[in-house]
Structure formats: C-alpha cells, structure tokens
Amino acid sequence: MAEPNTDSISKPVGLVTRMFYWWADRPLAQAFVLVSMSTIAMIGYLQPSLILDWVASADSAVEDPSPQTKHRRGLPGPTGLKGAAAKVEPFQVAGGECVLVARSDDFFTAAGLTAMRSVASELSALPQVRSVLWLDDIPDFNVFGLSGTLLPSSHASARQLEATREQVLRNPLAVGQLISPDGKTLLLHLELDWFFVTNDDAATIEIREQAERAVQQVGGVDIDFQLTGPVPLHLMTVENHVANSRQYQLYGYAIMLLSALFLFRGLAAVLLVAVAPAMGVFWTMGMLHFFDLQDNPFNDIIVPILISLVGLTDAVHLMVEIRSQRAAGRSVRDATRQGIARVGLACVLTSLTTAIGFISLTFAHHEIVQDFGWCCVLGVAMTLVSVLTVIPLGCRSPLGRRLHVGLGKSMIDGQLKRIDPLVGWVLRHDRVVAGAAIVATAVLALISLNLQPDEKRYSGLSESAEAAQALRHLDQSLGGLEFGFVSVNWSEQADEGDLLVVLQEVDDALRQESLIGHPLGLHQLLAALPGDGDAAERMTLLELLPQSLKRAFYQPEGRSAWVQFRVQDLGIAAYGEVFPRIESRLNEVMGEYPGYSLALEGDAPWRWRNVYRIVTDLATSLGTASIVIWLVLTVVYRSIRIGLISIVPNLFPLAATGTLLVLSGQHLELVTVCVFTICIGIAVDDTIHFLTRYQEEQQLGGDHEDVIRRAFTGVGSALLMTTIVLVAGMLTAVVADARDARLFGIMGCLTLTTALFADVVLLPALLSRFSRPRSSRKSSRCNAKPGNISPLDS
The missing domain is CATH 3.30.70.1430 (Multidrug efflux transporter AcrB pore domain)
Structure with missing residues (x-):
C-alpha cells in the first residue's frame, strides 16, 4: 500500500500546527526541559527535602502516622469511663501489632x-x-x-x-x-x-x-x-513491592525493547522509542517522592508499566510517521517537523483522554485509589512531555540520520498488506459488521453488569512473603487474623437477667456459620467456671472474674457487652451471604428479648456494608470519563457523529474484559476498578490516532472507502506495533508474585488485544456505515438494487 500523500501539509496551516512546528524547531528549549525535569526527578530520588523544605515551612510538615495507627483497629472496649473503672485495662487475647x-x-x-x-x-x-x-x-x-x-x-x-x-x-x-x-x-x-x-x-x-x-x-x-500481624503485613507489603517493582520493571523494559527492535528492524528508531517512555517513568517516579506516594501498593509496579504503555503508544505513532517522512526523502529537520505536526495533536488528545480517566479515580472513596489516580495523571503528563521532548531532540542527534533504516523490512511492514483484504471485506460488509459490533458491545456490557463487588485486605501482598503465608495459615487453623464482633446493648427497662441467654443466642448464630471463627464472650467465661445453674445463677459468678477480664467483654455502667469472632481473608464477597444471615438471626433475637439491641460491627462487616462503593466508584469513574472523553472528541473533531462512533471501539474492550471476569468467577475489586479506568484511557489512544488520520485523509478527498483504507495504511503499522510491544510488556505482570499484579497483567493484555480488534475491524465498519459523506450515500443508493436499500441508509 502506498504512503498517503503529504502535500497537503504544505498548505496554509492552523495555529495548532504552527505551535508544533515552533516546538520542533527549538532544540535548546527541548534540552532545557530534559535537563530540568531530570534534575528535579533525581532530587526526588535522592533528597526530596531539598525542595520540600523550600516550598513549605517547617512547622507545616506532618509526619506520617506510625504503621500501627494506620493498620490497627482494636477490639471494642470501655471508653469514657470515670473513676476506678477507667483505670482498668481490659484483658485482650488478640490485637497484637x-x-x-x-x-x-x-x-x-x-x-x-x-x-x-x-x-x-x-x-x-x-x-x-x-x-x-x-x-x-x-x-x-x-x-x-x-x-x-x-x-x-x-x-x-x-x-x-x-x-x-x-x-x-x-x-x-x-x-x-x-x-x-x-x-x-x-x-x-x-x-x-x-x-x-x-x-x-x-x-x-x-x-x-x-x-x-x-x-x-x-x-x-x-x-x-x-x-x-498489622505491622509485618504493612512493612512486608512495602518491601516486596519495592523489590518486585524493580524486577518486573526490568523484565518489562527488556521485553518491550527486544520487541521494538524486532518490529522496527532499526536500532536508532528503537532507542528513541524506548528512551522516551523510560524517561517519563524516571521523571514520574522521582516526582512521587515529593508527595510521599512512592509506597502506594499500586504505584511501584503498575504505574511504571502503565506509563510505559501510554508513552510507548504515542512514541511509536510519532516515530512511524517521522520514519515515513525520512524515507520519502525529507531532511531530518523537515521529517521531524512534519511528523510532530501530523501526530502531535493526536498525542495530546490521547494523553488528555487518558488523564480524564485517571482523574475520575480521584473521586473514589478509597484513599489508595485516589492516590493512584493522581499518580497516573502526573505520569501521563510527564510522559507526554517526555515523548515530545526526547524524540525530536533525538532526531537532531546522529541517530536521526539512520531513522529510516529498516523501514519496510520489519515484520509488521511486511505483513500489513495481508490485513488489507480483511479491511476490504469489512468495508464491503459494513452493515453486518457495524450492526454486530453494536449488538456485541451492548450484550457484553450487560453481562459485565453482573460483576459482584469484593474486597480483600491483603490481596496485593506477595504470596511468597512470610507475613502472607502466616496469614493464610491462620485462616485455616484459627479462622483468620481479623476480628469482628456483635455488640449487645440493653435499655434500663430490659431484664439484665436475660443477658447470658441473649449472648448464648448470639454465640449460636455465629457458630452456625463455617466462615466465622471461634466466638468469644462473657457467657463462655462464666460457663467455664465450676458449678451448674441457669443463666441467672451463672450471673452471680460474675464477681469471681477479675476486673480486667470482665471488662474485656462487659461494661455494666454502659449497659453493653460484646462477642468477638474471627474472620478469614477470603474477600468480603465470601461473606456476602454469611453476614445477612447473622443479621437476620440477630433481628429475631431482638424480637424475642425486648429492650436488647444487637449490632454486627467491626472492619469486615463495615467493608461488607460499604463494598457497594466499589461499584459506585466504577460507575462514576467510567461514566464521567466516558462522557467527558466523548465531549472532547466531539469538540476536537467537530463532529457529533464521530464522537458517537468512537463509543463502540472504546467500550468494546472494557465490556469484553468485564465479561471474561464474570465467566471466570472473578469479582469487582480495587485492582479491577483501577484497571477498568486505565483501560478506557488506553483503548481510546489508538482510536484517536485512527480518527485523526481519517479526518486528514478526508480533506484530501477521494472515494470514502479509499479514505478509510488510506487512514488504516497511515496508522496500521503503529497500531500493530504498539499492541504487540505493549502486550509483551504487560505479560511481565502476569508472572508477578502478587495476585493484584497478575490480575492487572491479564486484564491489560486482554484489553489491548480486543482494542486492536475493535480499531482494525469494528471502527472501519462503523466509519464506512455511519460517517460516509452525503454524496457517497446518494451514489450508493443510486447504485443499489431496488428492494435492497438498507434502513440505515434511508
């Protein structure tokens, strides 16, 4: 397939194009940005206090709370007591740091x-x-x-x-x-x-x-x-993430570099394409130290890979265009100017839409997700600056003279013509393909709505870590490390003589559930004392208990008691039917004993009641991001129709990934919420590059089918290259030791491949069917046989 005509660029250009020309012609400004950003990032790695102390006063610096205050939530106990009772330290058999x-x-x-x-x-x-x-x-x-x-x-x-x-x-x-x-x-x-x-x-x-x-x-x-325990789990999570981040970043960069070398068949182009996103990662991870976000469990592994994906996509598209201009006989300077002019706006749009998806994460209820969203926004901005700085500056170096070496010899360049018949078939059957695309996207989206929310406290911990192995052993041998409890309160009118009976009813309700481990309360302590008798008689033995032990489960002046129990780290979805059954039984007990109030409390029940927020976060994030992205594309392309067409290829990868999660029995967790939001940013990148080239080719005129073919020819190599390289990089997360990282890698690979399918197959059919100029439609209707006119054309 011939390279599309680029003579149109010699026509009068707009303000945006002139801005890209100006930047391409300023190597000194590019070098200044490169050195400045690298210096600031290096300070962040080595001694961020040099800048933090300069921008903030010393008395405003607030140190992070110690790990135990972050992760430890004690069991219920007497609070606000007066007199001698307040000096009694309740005896606890759990809660160690x-x-x-x-x-x-x-x-x-x-x-x-x-x-x-x-x-x-x-x-x-x-x-x-x-x-x-x-x-x-x-x-x-x-x-x-x-x-x-x-x-x-x-x-x-x-x-x-x-x-x-x-x-x-x-x-x-x-x-x-x-x-x-x-x-x-x-x-x-x-x-x-x-x-x-x-x-x-x-x-x-x-x-x-x-x-x-x-x-x-x-x-x-x-x-x-x-x-x-809370402290080792926190510290080992940080330690393992730091170690894994270095390992998997190294693996990911090596695989991506080798893949790019194999695809480009030109060392100069590969080096520039690899250095651009790598520099963006370097800047971003250095900047995180200024905000004390480097220990976020998502940031040390997922953020570098993610930034590499976003940066590599734009770098490949930009480099493919510059190489094409060089192969056409242009000088390094002109090739760089023309390449940035044609691809620069698409790079800005992809970064903007990706950032929109990440900004939506900042409205989540989970602090980790909020921080992750801001880190990704920072990373996208840093990577865009890196790509638009490193590549044009590198083209001015001696590497620029050999950029076109290997062009036409790579695996993608040689095989791209084999895909052309597929595109032709899609265009000939655009009605069927477009209809199937819309129906399939809708069906997959409906299936994805069946995802059930879940949350695991330590799913991000490396399974080989000592703390994780001990945690899993406690799940099996003692019923878990985490505790929940049932609080029992009674009014002045209630018969306190029924307390032990009520506590026993609570105990029975808890012991009926296999996932609830070893309930413990005041009734069990009194039952273990020697002697027989009914509940009223057993209450007389209460004075035999030391104050410290009695107050561990009983507070007479507050008319309250509680029963504690263990909870396994199986994910809160596993307790989705357990906790409702317990609450139902507690309601029955309250009906049998007026004046008593029973409540299921603790971290695990709280997460169960609020896990719906994960769904709310996802719906809000994806909904807001989708609407804003659609508005941005509609405004930039000045076409509501183009904006609507872009919805299907952008939504299809997300719906397909969600359907796979449903079919494989997975749940909607923090990591999947983040990945879904990431996916909408990544999926739209190639769509934007395709649509940008499509509009350029429309201005050149010609048959509408030829316009789509030329658009595919212009960006097809970059689409295939970025997908292959990015999937290869994402595969490093699939073999990670942490479950969250593996899930991220699998979902990322699936989304990237389905996004390529949507852009190569579905998008051309949708453009052919719904974006055809009116003159082409009239011609198509005139040439159509009577009785075979499509309802969509009428």
Whole structure:
C-alpha cells in the first residue's frame, strides 16, 4: 500500500500546527526541559527535602502516622469511663501489632514448654518489644475464680502435660484465640515500643530470629516460626513491592525493547522509542517522592508499566510517521517537523483522554485509589512531555540520520498488506459488521453488569512473603487474623437477667456459620467456671472474674457487652451471604428479648456494608470519563457523529474484559476498578490516532472507502506495533508474585488485544456505515438494487 500523500501539509496551516512546528524547531528549549525535569526527578530520588523544605515551612510538615495507627483497629472496649473503672485495662487475647505464629507437634512436652517460655522471655528482653501475650499469661480457672497460670511447670510429668493439653483446648480464652483446636499452632501477640524500632527489621526479622535462637538454645524440639500481624503485613507489603517493582520493571523494559527492535528492524528508531517512555517513568517516579506516594501498593509496579504503555503508544505513532517522512526523502529537520505536526495533536488528545480517566479515580472513596489516580495523571503528563521532548531532540542527534533504516523490512511492514483484504471485506460488509459490533458491545456490557463487588485486605501482598503465608495459615487453623464482633446493648427497662441467654443466642448464630471463627464472650467465661445453674445463677459468678477480664467483654455502667469472632481473608464477597444471615438471626433475637439491641460491627462487616462503593466508584469513574472523553472528541473533531462512533471501539474492550471476569468467577475489586479506568484511557489512544488520520485523509478527498483504507495504511503499522510491544510488556505482570499484579497483567493484555480488534475491524465498519459523506450515500443508493436499500441508509 502506498504512503498517503503529504502535500497537503504544505498548505496554509492552523495555529495548532504552527505551535508544533515552533516546538520542533527549538532544540535548546527541548534540552532545557530534559535537563530540568531530570534534575528535579533525581532530587526526588535522592533528597526530596531539598525542595520540600523550600516550598513549605517547617512547622507545616506532618509526619506520617506510625504503621500501627494506620493498620490497627482494636477490639471494642470501655471508653469514657470515670473513676476506678477507667483505670482498668481490659484483658485482650488478640490485637497484637505483631503476631508470632509458632507451629509444632511438641508444644505439650517438657522441651516444648521450656522452649516456648524461653522464646517469650527472650522476646520480652528485646528493647523494641513492650509486651508479649501467650498461653502462659492466661489465668487458670478454679473454684475461687481466676488465679495462677494455665500451663504447668516445664518439669511436669507426661501425664500432667497431656491433661494440661486437654484443659487448654477446653479453655475459651485459649482455644481458637491463642492456640489452634488441634494444638499445633500457637500465637504470641507482641506490642512494640516504637521508640526502639529504628528500622523495618526490628519489627519483623529480628523478632523471628530471636525466637529461633531461643529454641536452638533449648534444643530437643522442632518449632517453626513466622511473623504476621498489622505491622509485618504493612512493612512486608512495602518491601516486596519495592523489590518486585524493580524486577518486573526490568523484565518489562527488556521485553518491550527486544520487541521494538524486532518490529522496527532499526536500532536508532528503537532507542528513541524506548528512551522516551523510560524517561517519563524516571521523571514520574522521582516526582512521587515529593508527595510521599512512592509506597502506594499500586504505584511501584503498575504505574511504571502503565506509563510505559501510554508513552510507548504515542512514541511509536510519532516515530512511524517521522520514519515515513525520512524515507520519502525529507531532511531530518523537515521529517521531524512534519511528523510532530501530523501526530502531535493526536498525542495530546490521547494523553488528555487518558488523564480524564485517571482523574475520575480521584473521586473514589478509597484513599489508595485516589492516590493512584493522581499518580497516573502526573505520569501521563510527564510522559507526554517526555515523548515530545526526547524524540525530536533525538532526531537532531546522529541517530536521526539512520531513522529510516529498516523501514519496510520489519515484520509488521511486511505483513500489513495481508490485513488489507480483511479491511476490504469489512468495508464491503459494513452493515453486518457495524450492526454486530453494536449488538456485541451492548450484550457484553450487560453481562459485565453482573460483576459482584469484593474486597480483600491483603490481596496485593506477595504470596511468597512470610507475613502472607502466616496469614493464610491462620485462616485455616484459627479462622483468620481479623476480628469482628456483635455488640449487645440493653435499655434500663430490659431484664439484665436475660443477658447470658441473649449472648448464648448470639454465640449460636455465629457458630452456625463455617466462615466465622471461634466466638468469644462473657457467657463462655462464666460457663467455664465450676458449678451448674441457669443463666441467672451463672450471673452471680460474675464477681469471681477479675476486673480486667470482665471488662474485656462487659461494661455494666454502659449497659453493653460484646462477642468477638474471627474472620478469614477470603474477600468480603465470601461473606456476602454469611453476614445477612447473622443479621437476620440477630433481628429475631431482638424480637424475642425486648429492650436488647444487637449490632454486627467491626472492619469486615463495615467493608461488607460499604463494598457497594466499589461499584459506585466504577460507575462514576467510567461514566464521567466516558462522557467527558466523548465531549472532547466531539469538540476536537467537530463532529457529533464521530464522537458517537468512537463509543463502540472504546467500550468494546472494557465490556469484553468485564465479561471474561464474570465467566471466570472473578469479582469487582480495587485492582479491577483501577484497571477498568486505565483501560478506557488506553483503548481510546489508538482510536484517536485512527480518527485523526481519517479526518486528514478526508480533506484530501477521494472515494470514502479509499479514505478509510488510506487512514488504516497511515496508522496500521503503529497500531500493530504498539499492541504487540505493549502486550509483551504487560505479560511481565502476569508472572508477578502478587495476585493484584497478575490480575492487572491479564486484564491489560486482554484489553489491548480486543482494542486492536475493535480499531482494525469494528471502527472501519462503523466509519464506512455511519460517517460516509452525503454524496457517497446518494451514489450508493443510486447504485443499489431496488428492494435492497438498507434502513440505515434511508
């Protein structure tokens, strides 16, 4: 296929074209931007305080809260108490900032008890450990209430140790709380003294290694340790993301570079195309340090890949045009000017529409998503500046003299003619293809609406991380790390003698659910005390409980009590039927006992009630972004019809990806919300390049079918090149260790391939059918056979 005529560019040009000419002719300005942005980014990597201290006063700097305040939410307890009651510290069997998970078959042996007591003692001796809570800290039950310890001496006989094992596994404060029902997993809850936590290892590796040394010193017992909990999960998430980001960025850039070299068959063009988005990534990641956003779990892996995708798309389109101009005999200067003039506006439009999609993320309810949206907006802006700076500046270098080398010899250039018959077939059957495109897009969009919302607290954590492995083990052995609770309140008119009965009804409702782990409340503590009797009689034993233990689940002056339970990290969708059943049963109990108020509370129930916001975020983001993008395209192309036509090829990839998620049993999560919003930005990029070239070819005149063919010839190579290179880069995320990164890679690859299909097959048919000039339509109707006139033409 011949290169389209470019003589029209010699005609009088508009203001936008003159602006691109001006920029292409200013290499010194380009060099200044390149050096300035690189310097600022380098300061961000090395010492961002140099600029932060200059732009902000010292007293306005607010340090981030410590990890424990970000991630720890304690169980309910008495607040606002007066007098002596306010000085009582409730006894808790959970809520440690760090949770040391010990696994062994020998806990109830002399060596096992000696080793675990040594572990607790050695951990307490660490300066960064404020307190350690484990089985030995649980008081024993006897006829006088609670006194002594639950575990016997390490020198006890084998028979005594076996009896102790049975006693421990019957103790409600122990089983399911600090030890698994099979007695093979034991927990130690640690509170940290943050004054002595001078680095991340002090709250993670040093604790586990100290425990391992204590066991080795005792000898004779095999105990495995893993550390999890709010603080290790947070720190290991950051650490693994930093390590993975470097690894997968390196893999992604290598694959994209090799793919580009294979496709372009010209080293000079490949270097410029690769350096442009890479420089955009460098600038963006350096700038994030000024806003303290570098540790966002989406930013360290997804943002660099995403920016590379967006930047590489524009860089390839720009380079293909410049190479074509060079091959036509133009000088480096003229080829660069003409290339930027023809493709520059499309690059600005793609960046603008992509940024619109990301800006919509900033209205989400989740802070992580909001930060991710702003980071992507910053990245898109940096990448646009990088592409429009690096490529024209590089063309002025010695590399520019060899840009046209390899043109026509690449795999894409050689195979593009094979696609021309497909385009011809599409144009001949535009009515059928356009109708099928509209129907298929609508059907897939309807299927996508069946996506169910979900949220996992630690889905972004690397599965090979120690904290993640320990978390999964706790899900299986103790019912999870996270806690929820049922609050019980009663009025002055209610019969407080029914409290234990109500608590038992709550316990029964919770134990009927297999995903609810080990409920614990006041009724179980009183039931474990010696003696018999009904609920009223058991309440008289309340005074035998120490104040610290009683107030862990009961607040008489506030007329409230609560029952805690464990929740697994399976995703909140797994509890979509569990929590409603529990609430239904709680409502029945309230009907049976007037004056009592029961409520399901905690982080997990809160996420279940508010998970619909994920759907709201998605609908708002995609809806707002789609409308604004349509308005932008309509205004820029000065055609409502073109704006409407662009909806189908832009929506089709999203609908296809959503349908695959539905069919594969996936849910709508934070990562999928982000990917959907990203996809609408990426999917519209190639559409904009195609439509821009289409309007240029329309100005040259000719048969409408030839106009579409010439538009495809002008951008077809770039469309195929960018898709192949970008899919190759996205595949690096598919093999990532983190589930969110894998899901991002799979969805990204699917969206890119379906977007290519939409632009190569669906868009030409839609343009042929609905954007044909009136003169062509009249000619088509005159040449049509009687009775075969399409309703769409009439």
